[in-house]
Each structure stands twice: as C-alpha cells, then as structure tokens.
Amino acid sequence: MDDVIAALDAAGCSWREAPEMVVDRDGPGRAIRTLETGVVLVFGPDVDGDEPGAWLHAVMKDFPDAAPGSPSEGC
16 A cells, blocks of 8 residues: 555655545555546455555445546546
8 A cells, every 4th residue: 555655646646535435344444546537446454454454455436426527647
C-alpha cells in the first residue's frame, strides 16, 4: 500500500481516503480513490493476517460513489 501511494504521489495523481468503502468490519483495511479517474484501490491484510493494509485486494472503477466530475486520463 505504501508503495502504491508513493507512486501515485510521485506521478502527481491526486487521491483521498474512500471511507464509503467498508473494507473489513472485523479488522484492518483501507481504501483510497484516485480523484482524476475515480478508481478505488482496496487494501487489507495478507492471508495470514499480518501486515495490516499492506496487500492490494481489489481495484474498481465506476463505483456508485465515484468522485464527481469528468475523469481525466493518466492516473
């Protein structure tokens, strides 16, 4: 997750937390949304449950609560 966020920042891709995504009711998890395209990246623990939020579990586009506005290319 840290590597993905660092890469987004380095590329100038704006992102924000996506609290509307329920990641894991019983444990750690995190979702972020790229603002330019509305792509949601969902992170959580690995199979053994260690390294909370370290692993990319899903990438979604056109989620109903996507960021408003016209998407741009690139991020």
